Amino acid sequence: MSRRLRLLFAALAIAALLWLLFAAAERFLALAQRFLALPAPLQWTLGLVLATFAAAGLAVLWWLLRPRRRRRPLPVPDRASLEQRIDKLREHGADTGALAAELGDLDQRRLGARLYVALFGEISTGKSSLIRALAPDATLASDARGGTTRTVGHYDSILPDGRPLVLADVPGSREGGGEVREREARQEALRAHAVIYLCAGDLTRGQVDELRWLADFGKPLLLVLNKADQWGEAELAQLLDKLRAQSRGIASAVVAISAGGGERYQRRLADGSTESVERQRKPAIEPLLRALARLTAAGAEGLEPRREQAVLAGLHQRTGTLEAQTRAETAERIVRQYARRAIVGAMAAVAPGSDLVIQGVLATGLTRALAELYGVKLSEVQIEDFVRQARLTLRTGSSIVLAVAGNALKAFPGLGTLGGGVLHAFAYALIFDSMGRALAASLAERQTLDQDDADARLKTLLADAGSTRLRQLATLTMDTLREPRGE
Known part of the structure; x- marks a missing residue:
């Protein structure tokens, strides 16, 4: 479009805007004149109704646009009182072995002073592939039935700054018939110092609920978009913006990676036939490593108080259920x-x-x-x-x-x-x-x-x-x- 045409369209747009402003002003003055001509009792009644509607509209607008409050962690019980409740349950014949074991694991990890990071998310988001990328020497158990990870596994890895950490690969959530494994995954997430929440696209309502659940326990958390190589640059930027909006006040950072993993494709042979070939994609996880290093900069000792609070809060809920x-x-x-x-x-x-x-x-x-x-x-x-x-x-x-x-x-x-x-x-x-x-x-x-x-x-x-x-x-x-x- 030529410069002359652009100037013409700009002038027309300004003229249209001015016309709308004058028309609105004229309409407002006419309404004001008619309002002033009304009897005083009717003026007060109509004014009160208009003020009520205006206040209600402003209240709704504030409710929609108000800044979100930061989620408060769940109340943490005193450990001594929690142990007393567990002892009382034991006296009444309740099976408190799992609760006592949780307290023992809490002490053991604190004394071990090792940094634990849990990989959390729904099935088939690539957690096992990410474990392979973060800990190449790890041996993972696989199962073809809806997700690969069936139990909690711990693997040693190293951050870019040389600090060691333990990766906890937990069963995927939303798995059919996997309520027990999902409960194990949540408990392991509470035991960890930090959590990597892995997704493979836009968050569902269930995934947002899981993020909020983790936030309620005050877990340091990274939201990681896997398989980022399947989107174009513009689509990826738009998706990341949406993920940041969905996890505002919950995730410390939102990053996009490609954990690699295997992919199958059909290769045509010289004789005209085809064969199925599987190849490994090269992982690209540098943004995650940098974000994880920042998130865990305080080390196991610095993150231990928040980890202990999360474990005790979870134990408080489990004890209440029992x-x-x-x-x-x-x-x-x-x-x-x-x-x-x-x-x-x-x-x-x-x-x-x-x-x-x-x-x-x-x-x-x-x-x-x-x-x-x-x-x-x-x-x-x-x-x-x-x-x-x-x-x-x-x-x-x-x-x-x-x-x-x-x-x-x-x-x-x-x-x-x-x-x-x-x-x-x-x-x-x-x-x-x-x-x-x-x-x-x-x-x-x-x-x-x-x-x-x-x-x-x-x-x-x-x-x-x-x-x-x-x-x-x-x-x-x-x-x-x-x-x-x-x-």
């Missing part, structure tokens, strides 16, 4: 124990009104036992209120309980012909099993006695005609009745 599992198993035993007592009490309730006394005593004991298990302090008034509400629910739902119990016994040959006593005992078992399960679930979730929530759960369980639970209760009823004496 505590919840152990409490749930204990609650199950308590509920079963009181269901057995209810069966015995039902058969012993011969005097009029004695069943109400038995129900009250058992319900109070069950409530107190479960509250103590979940560490919820309850007053006698709270316990009485809950038992009173549970009794009301049982009275209004007694017909449903008996119907469910009767239908359940009919499903087991011989049980339905044993008389009303068996039906009465089974109904008691169903009542206390439902009450205990409802109360335990509510206490576990809310960490307080929420009567409305527990009552809603109780009503749902009383009407539940699920064959598995009823079969277990029927078996419990018959086993209890066959015993010489109840519990």
